Amino acid sequence: MVESCNTNMSLAVDAFVQTNQQRFLDELFEFLRIPSISTLPEHEPDLQRAAQFVADRLQAAGLEHVEVIDTDRHPLVYADWLHAPGKPTVLCYGHYDVQPPDPLELWRTPPFEPTVRDGNVYGRGAADDKGQMYTHIKAVEALLAAHSTLPVNVKFLIEGEEEVGGASIAQYVPLHTEKLRADVALISDTSLYAEGIPTLCIGLRGLIYTEVECTATARDLHSGLYGGAAPNAVFALIELLSKAKDSNGVIQIPGFYDEVKPPAAAELESWHSLPFDEQQFLNHEVGSTALVGEPGYSVLERVWARPTLEVHGIAGGFTGAGAKTVIPAKATAKVSFRLVPEQNPERVIERWREFLATNTPQGTRIELRVLSASPAILVNPDHPAIGVAQKVFSDQFGRPTVLTRSGGSIPIVGEFARHLRIPTVLMGFGLPDDGLHSPNEKFKLENFYQGILTIAHFLEEYGA
Amino acid sequence: MVESCNTNMSLAVDAFVQTNQQRFLDELFEFLRIPSISTLPEHEPDLQRAAQFVADRLQAAGLEHVEVIDTDRHPLVYADWLHAPGKPTVLCYGHYDVQPPDPLELWRTPPFEPTVRDGNVYGRGAADDKGQMYTHIKAVEALLAAHSTLPVNVKFLIEGEEEVGGASIAQYVPLHTEKLRADVALISDTSLYAEGIPTLCIGLRGLIYTEVECTATARDLHSGLYGGAAPNAVFALIELLSKAKDSNGVIQIPGFYDEVKPPAAAELESWHSLPFDEQQFLNHEVGSTALVGEPGYSVLERVWARPTLEVHGIAGGFTGAGAKTVIPAKATAKVSFRLVPEQNPERVIERWREFLATNTPQGTRIELRVLSASPAILVNPDHPAIGVAQKVFSDQFGRPTVLTRSGGSIPIVGEFARHLRIPTVLMGFGLPDDGLHSPNEKFKLENFYQGILTIAHFLEEYGA
Numbered sequence: 001m002v003e004s005c006n007t008n009m010s011l012a013v014d015a016f017v018q019t020n021q022q023r024f025l026d027e028l029f030e031f032l033r034i035p036s037i038s039t040l041p042e043h044e045p046d047l048q049r050a051a052q053f054v055a056d057r058l059q060a061a062g063l064e065h066v067e068v069i070d071t072d073r074h075p076l077v078y079a080d081w082l083h084a085p086g087k088p089t090v091l092c093y094g095h096y097d098v099q100p101p102d103p104l105e106l107w108r109t110p111p112f113e114p115t116v117r118d119g120n121v122y123g124r125g126a127a128d129d130k131g132q133m134y135t136h137i138k139a140v141e142a143l144l145a146a147h148s149t150l151p152v153n154v155k156f157l158i159e160g161e162e163e164v165g166g167a168s169i170a171q172y173v174p175l176h177t178e179k180l181r182a183d184v185a186l187i188s189d190t191s192l193y194a195e196g197i198p199t200l201c202i203g204l205r206g207l208i209y210t211e212v213e214c215t216a217t218a219r220d221l222h223s224g225l226y227g228g229a230a231p232n233a234v235f236a237l238i239e240l241l242s243k244a245k246d247s248n249g250v251i252q253i254p255g256f257y258d259e260v261k262p263p264a265a266a267e268l269e270s271w272h273s274l275p276f277d278e279q280q281f282l283n284h285e286v287g288s289t290a291l292v293g294e295p296g297y298s299v300l301e302r303v304w305a306r307p308t309l310e311v312h313g314i315a316g317g318f319t320g321a322g323a324k325t326v327i328p329a330k331a332t333a334k335v336s337f338r339l340v341p342e343q344n345p346e347r348v349i350e351r352w353r354e355f356l357a358t359n360t361p362q363g364t365r366i367e368l369r370v371l372s373a374s375p376a377i378l379v380n381p382d383h384p385a386i387g388v389a390q391k392v393f394s395d396q397f398g399r400p401t402v403l404t405r406s407g408g409s410i411p412i413v414g415e416f417a418r419h420l421r422i423p424t425v426l427m428g429f430g431l432p433d434d435g436l437h438s439p440n441e442k443f444k445l446e447n448f449y450q451g452i453l454t455i456a457h458f459l460e461e462y463g464a
Numbered sequence: 465m466v467e468s469c470n471t472n473m474s475l476a477v478d479a480f481v482q483t484n485q486q487r488f489l490d491e492l493f494e495f496l497r498i499p500s501i502s503t504l505p506e507h508e509p510d511l512q513r514a515a516q517f518v519a520d521r522l523q524a525a526g527l528e529h530v531e532v533i534d535t536d537r538h539p540l541v542y543a544d545w546l547h548a549p550g551k552p553t554v555l556c557y558g559h560y561d562v563q564p565p566d567p568l569e570l571w572r573t574p575p576f577e578p579t580v581r582d583g584n585v586y587g588r589g590a591a592d593d594k595g596q597m598y599t600h601i602k603a604v605e606a607l608l609a610a611h612s613t614l615p616v617n618v619k620f621l622i623e624g625e626e627e628v629g630g631a632s633i634a635q636y637v638p639l640h641t642e643k644l645r646a647d648v649a650l651i652s653d654t655s656l657y658a659e660g661i662p663t664l665c666i667g668l669r670g671l672i673y674t675e676v677e678c679t680a681t682a683r684d685l686h687s688g689l690y691g692g693a694a695p696n697a698v699f700a701l702i703e704l705l706s707k708a709k710d711s712n713g714v715i716q717i718p719g720f721y722d723e724v725k726p727p728a729a730a731e732l733e734s735w736h737s738l739p740f741d742e743q744q745f746l747n748h749e750v751g752s753t754a755l756v757g758e759p760g761y762s763v764l765e766r767v768w769a770r771p772t773l774e775v776h777g778i779a780g781g782f783t784g785a786g787a788k789t790v791i792p793a794k795a796t797a798k799v800s801f802r803l804v805p806e807q808n809p810e811r812v813i814e815r816w817r818e819f820l821a822t823n824t825p826q827g828t829r830i831e832l833r834v835l836s837a838s839p840a841i842l843v844n845p846d847h848p849a850i851g852v853a854q855k856v857f858s859d860q861f862g863r864p865t866v867l868t869r870s871g872g873s874i875p876i877v878g879e880f881a882r883h884l885r886i887p888t889v890l891m892g893f894g895l896p897d898d899g900l901h902s903p904n905e906k907f908k909l910e911n912f913y914q915g916i917l918t919i920a921h922f923l924e925e926y927g928a
């Protein structure tokens with residue numbers, strides 16, 4: 001039994017969660033069965049279904065003013081409970097959309113048929129973010145069920161475009177600053193540093209996502225008849241992209257690192273004290289024969305505090321089974337940059353555009369399309385909500401809470417900072433090997449229930 | 465009216481072809497409607513239909529011993545007419561399979577609904593090789609219809625795997641050298657040097673077709689959480705392939721050019737005298753803003769007499785619409801080499817394998833699969849059949865026949881040389897802008913009929 005500061009009030013919440021474990025899980029399964037893949041237009045109806053599911057569960061939990069808000073793409077869901085005058089307001093955010101499940105053949109069980117194995121729920125969205133977001137709804141339900149009131153005011157804003165750049169919520173927030181006014185935002189879309197270690201994430205990398213398209217010829221050409229004289233769009237794109245990053249992972253775009261600042265000495269020092277087993281990381285998380293990256297930086301620095309360039313996908317020419325001897329006319333790559341604090345997305349995009357123009361291979365035309373851009377975030381660790389979160393999290397897990405960064409991007413944190421002028425508590429319950437965006441994504445069942453309790457107790461303590 | 469050496473016999477043939485023009489075209493349309501795409505397993509029944517079509521037309525033309533020969537993949541078709549004792553034997557070869565038609569959206573009319581526009585037949589296979597191969601069948605039909613006999617002995621061997629490496633015919637030929645015994649092979653699968661210029665091709669580049677697969681990690685990874693430390697299969701493949709060829713098109717594989725010999729001085733000199741409009745080639749054939757390739761070589765040398773490395777297609781990671789932030793676990797590219805005389809395919813494959821092993825990026829595994837390999841071919845221009853072909857071709861088109869090479873590969877020419885010890889007359893009627901392997905492939909109608917007559921007269925003169 002974990003030592004904690006739980007009051008009698010907390011114990012009532014704990015009992016409710018304990019009693020309703022199976023129902024909470026059944027509901028999560030129903031949520032996970034909806035293939036709400038936001039990037040694929042054919043799943044549009046599933047996004048609608050997922051939004052409606054969230055709205056219905058918020059209503060059932062006791063939230064008020066529940067709305068499914070139409071947007072240009074996938075709906076937002078809003079709800080609130082505002083009957084705690086004088087108490088702070090917490091804005092809970094999450095997303096109901098998920099990444100595509102491909103490559104499908106690598107899933108042990110189908111991505112949209114959730115399954116429990118070895119104490120984990122397997123399914124696309126289990127951890128990112130359906131399972132984690134659902135802890136907020138169940139925490140509020142448990143508090144209201146136990147006490148018929150909440151210790152703080154609560155607003156929910158849930159989106160369906162997190163995996164595709166979040167354009168609709170980015171439009172919505174600045175137009176509804178009064179409606180969304182709050183003291184702090186709360187998001188569960190990150191991971192524990194390691195199993196059992198309560199972790200608050202105070203830094204996120206930014207993200208610029210682009211498409212680079214290379215056109216060489218008016219049509220595909222016969223490689224026998226034209227090979228040696230005609231430009232090849234696939235090879236030109238290969239040549240161009242290979243120049244953007246060297247074999248050590250150092251980005252070769254002029255000026256790219258100009259604004260990059262190292263983390264504060266104290267932050268760096270605390271990272272060095274975190275348990276980190278490079279062999280375990282290599283074998284069980286990355287699953288490769290060697291790590292790569294910039295010399296002179298630890299692995300944590302490389303993934304938390306250094307910018308990157310990644311090619312997420314490339315397509316061009318004939319890629320079916322067998323042989324086709326074409327010189328391809330066109331090729332496309334998806335290229336992103338992860339940004340660290342101080343890097344300005346617009347400036348990076350400009351440098352990327354100049355790099356592509358300067359290095360365009362002979363006989364080709366390069367088109368750059370920017371799909372999304374958001375800066376990096378650092379939260380001030382001295383904010384009172386961070387202090388409360390740190391204490392509750394430590395109590396619930398029985399170990400001191402660590403402050404880390406994440407290499408990932410949660411663009412909405414930047415929107416909340418810019419337009420609502422509030423910090424965000426990033427209190428996540430995933431594990432590093434949950435396989436976000438990968439086949440066999442999972443969420444540890446125990447963390448699902450611990451998450452519900454931790455969120456409930458955070459709201460209690462923050463309102464105390 | 466073209467001046468020619470036509471005898472009365474020839475005139476009867478010409479009259480028969482003239483009378484039957486529409487029927488010949490209707491038959492060709494029926495042939496072109498069969499989507500006999502040899503590389504796609506789902507078209508297996510179409511390959512069977514195309515083979516049966518060829519067999520039926522050979523039978524109808526008056527050939528004997530017509531056989532559809534089962535193989536491990538797509539059938540061969542054989543037929544003969546051997547009632548000209550003391551006369552030479554001509555082995556007619558062609559292929560009934562075609563390249564995939566993609567990208568479909570670039571076709572003005574559907575690839576398998578042949579259409580006549582501006583005196584051309586448009587459709588996949590119109591020139592490569594259904595339309596050209598059909599000239600042989602119609603030439604024999606016309607000769608037999610006009611004279612109830614043939615001036616030479618004739619054998620047909622037609623395959624359905626030319627576009628996928630020709631494994632079945634390559635197995636069949638060495639096991640049936642007696643059945644296939646002939647004095648010369650005749651193939652119409654090349655082009656006129658330019659419209660109206662009769663052209664015999666005496667050299668073909670060889671081809672090695674490979675797949676290179678790069679595996680970096682056990683699964684796709686989240687680029688936020690692992691970007692900067694995990695190897696990326698797509699970028700690794702980009703890095704690796706970019707090292708194989710420099711921006712001038714010079715292949716960087718050690719020893720690759722060791723066996724490459726320049727063409728004879730006389731051959732080079734004759735090429736320099738050929739009409740060649742680089743701007744026209746760039747604008748109307750290649751359709752780009754600039755040509756590329758090795759400095760110090762003319763365009764004709766680059767496409768006829770220099771080896772190449774081309775990437776025909778590349779695939780890896782997320783390539784759907786929108787954004788997915790994965791670090792891809794796997795990527796594959798199709799990479800071929802065109803070879804020139806003296807280059808040994810096995811040696812080139814060995815050097816390629818070594819290059820890939822030496823340059824394998826950190827944290828990745830590279831697998832090389834060789835799909836096909838055939839050497840380059842040079843035919844001796846002093847062979848009697850070449851002389852007859854040159855004369856007949858000149859007579860039919862009213863201009864001197866030029867001797868050229870082609871940058872393409874017809875592997876069967878090498879098999880005939882090696883196992884039957886016969887040269888091949890490459891007498892093709894395509895045009896350089898026919899769009900082989902491309903959308904809107906076409907065959908000039910006039911060349912279809914001229915081709916039938918030229919083949920018929922070649923058989924007459926060769927038997928005289």
